[in-house]
Amino acid sequence: MSTRRLPVYILADVxxxxxGTPIESVKAGxxxxxxxxxxxxxxxxxxxxxxxxxxxxxxxxxPLTEVAQFQPPEAMSASGSTNFGDGLRLLLECFxxxxxxxTAEQKGDWKPLVFILSDGAPTDSAWSEYASAxxxxxxxxxxxxxxGDQADTSVLKRVTETVIEMRDMTPDAFKSxxxxxxxxxxxxxxxxxxxxxGGAITLPPPPPGxxxxx
Amino acid sequence: xxxxxxxxxxxxxxxxxxxxxxxxxxWQEREPPDPWCPAELTAHLPWADEVxxxxxxxxxxxxxxxxxxxxxxxxxxxxxHQAQWREDAAGxxxxxxxxxxxxxLLVAADGAGSARWSRIGSEAACRAVxxxxxxxxxxxxxxxxxxxxxxAFAVDELRRLAAVGxxxxxxxxxxxxxxxxxxxxxxEQLACTQVGDGAILVRTSDGxxxxxxxxxxxxxxxxxxxxxxxxxxxxxxASALVRRDAREVTHCLLLTDGIEDPFYPLARxxxxxxxxxxxxxxxxxxxxxRQAVHGPVLGDPAMHERLAEWLxxxxxxxxxxxxxxxxxxxxxxxx
Numbered sequence: 221m222s223t224r225r226l227p228v229y230i231l232a233d234v235x236x237x238x239x240g241t242p243i244e245s246v247k248a249g250x251x252x253x254x255x256x257x258x259x260x261x262x263x264x265x266x267x268x269x270x271x272x273x274x275x276x277x278x279x280x281x282x283p284l285t286e287v288a289q290f291q292p293p294e295a296m297s298a299s300g301s302t303n304f305g306d307g308l309r310l311l312l313e314c315f316x317x318x319x320x321x322x323t324a325e326q327k328g329d330w331k332p333l334v335f336i337l338s339d340g341a342p343t344d345s346a347w348s349e350y351a352s353a354x355x356x357x358x359x360x361x362x363x364x365x366x367x368g369d370q371a372d373t374s375v376l377k378r379v380t381e382t383v384i385e386m387r388d389m390t391p392d393a394f395k396s397x398x399x400x401x402x403x404x405x406x407x408x409x410x411x412x413x414x415x416x417x418g419g420a421i422t423l424p425p426p427p428p429g430x431x432x433x434x
Numbered sequence: 435x436x437x438x439x440x441x442x443x444x445x446x447x448x449x450x451x452x453x454x455x456x457x458x459x460x461w462q463e464r465e466p467p468d469p470w471c472p473a474e475l476t477a478h479l480p481w482a483d484e485v486x487x488x489x490x491x492x493x494x495x496x497x498x499x500x501x502x503x504x505x506x507x508x509x510x511x512x513x514x515h516q517a518q519w520r521e522d523a524a525g526x527x528x529x530x531x532x533x534x535x536x537x538x539l540l541v542a543a544d545g546a547g548s549a550r551w552s553r554i555g556s557e558a559a560c561r562a563v564x565x566x567x568x569x570x571x572x573x574x575x576x577x578x579x580x581x582x583x584x585x586a587f588a589v590d591e592l593r594r595l596a597a598v599g600x601x602x603x604x605x606x607x608x609x610x611x612x613x614x615x616x617x618x619x620x621x622e623q624l625a626c627t628q629v630g631d632g633a634i635l636v637r638t639s640d641g642x643x644x645x646x647x648x649x650x651x652x653x654x655x656x657x658x659x660x661x662x663x664x665x666x667x668x669x670x671x672a673s674a675l676v677r678r679d680a681r682e683v684t685h686c687l688l689l690t691d692g693i694e695d696p697f698y699p700l701a702r703x704x705x706x707x708x709x710x711x712x713x714x715x716x717x718x719x720x721x722x723x724r725q726a727v728h729g730p731v732l733g734d735p736a737m738h739e740r741l742a743e744w745l746x747x748x749x750x751x752x753x754x755x756x757x758x759x760x761x762x763x764x765x766x767x768x769x
Contacts, residue, residue: 222721222750223721223750223751224655224695224751224752225751248453251453252453254456255453255454255456258456258457258458258459259457259459260459261458261459261460261461261511261515262511262512262515262753264458264459265750265751265753266751288458319654321653321654322651322652322653322654322655324699324701325699325702326698326699327655327695327698328653328654328655329654329655330654330655330656331654331655331656331657332654359653410512410516410547411547411548421548422548
């Protein structure tokens with residue numbers, strides 16, 4: 221690996237409650253995210269995108285891929301339960317398999333950005349174990365979005381301090397969220413090489429309709 | 435009569451056909467809309483008008499006792515694209531010591547991108563180090579105490595600036611690399627220290643290139659844990675102090691991470707970097723997309739112009755500001 225990457229993971233809930241407009245809005249949002257990142261040369265050179273979905277089980281539908289080669293997934297569909305634990309398990313597996321850490325021989329990736337999106341509460345019992353593993357390792361800057369009024373923000377808070385809430389699940393609301401995602405990735409990729417203390421990042425303010433969960 | 439089939443088409447959230455094509459952007463050079471010096475600090479920076487605000491600036495000087503000093507700093511493509519100022523700074527000084535020997539001081543700084551006035555922090559830190567050396571260097575018996583004292587002075591100066599400018603110390607955060615070479619020919623010593631990332635290299639007359647000290651780093655890139663003027667910065671500078679005999683040193687280089695990272699690991703690639711500077715560039719370095727072909731940088735009569743050219747190399751993803759400060763022994767130039 222000769223290029224340092226800014227890995228960006230989207231961990232999306234595709235359970236049955238996301239059927240219809242929500243899943244179509246997520247797909248449109250990912251297309252918008254790709255288009256936005258292609259308009260930024262720093263993001264083109266640094267950002268790598270991966271899409272992981274979870275319902276009855278989790279799957280990585282797009283492995284970590286550079287922005288210029290990224291193909292937004294069109295076959296994403298929503299059905300089944302909310303196996304959040306399997307999503308977190310797969311995210312941890314992807315970290316282990318895909319991230320490059322700094323060694324004496326090579327500079328590592330930039331600290332990854334993860335956006336978790338869920339509209340419900342976990343239906344599995346293992347999520348807590350994986351949430352603990354994730355917070356213990358702290359291998360990424362994680363932002364979790366609770367969308368709709370059924371999302372359990374206390375669960376997302378177990379994974380990350382940075383939880384935002386979007387009560388509305390209209391196409392426009394999802395569009396605003398994905399604009400926030402692309403602004404966050406662009407802002408982070410613009411600061412690579414000049415980070416804050418400890419690799420901390422500063423995110424853009426959330427758009428109207430999206431609030432920070434204290 | 436057959437029934438007419440009625441189809442109702444409900445548009446989904448965003449039909450792909452309605453979306454504009456994806457177009458890859460290219461790098462742009464843009465001028466910063468803001469003045470270099472924030473209004474809040476204008477009255478507190480008497481040297482602000484002296485600062486060279488060019489996006490790329492290189493200069494050199496003949497030092498004492500056969501040493502030549504050169505510095506180059508260049509705004510990275512990322513800052514250029516975002517219409518931001520260069521946040522790296524550099525400085526050097528050649529001073530007479532009380533015992534008739536010479537003292538050479540090198541300094542480089544890389545303002546933290548997350549700090550709103552880091553360009554001021556890096557410049558002020560470099561100036562503080564040079565000012566401290568001018569005041570205390572000529573009578574300093576110990577160059578080690580001089581570089582750590584200069585770093586501590588830079589910390590104090592940035593905290594003072596933050597206070598008078600109504601800012602927080604973290605608004606001025608910067609890395610800092612300092613090196614001093616002193617002593618009579620044949621008895622020269624070198625001391626250096628750093629806070630944050632970047633690298634200090636020395637080359638000796640046998641051709642060996644060594645990195646002195648270790649930059650601040652973590653599991654991932656850019657995980658710097660301490661900057662000037664953080665509370666622990668003075669202690670970090672003291673603990674990072676490296677001293678060595680400099681009788682055989684032909685080159686001493688300070689590099690900010692804009693150069694260190696594209697050439698990482700310097701333990702393996704430092705010699706190649708020095709070779710480019712000493713012998714010229716015949717082909718791009720490993721993994722580089724583009725590098726201007728030119729003759730020797732160090733030793734060329736117009737070395738600062740050559741350095742400006744060398745600083746334009748391109749490597750994918752490496753678009754940070756770049757700064758190099760070097761002291762070169764005359765014998766190495768004339769070899």
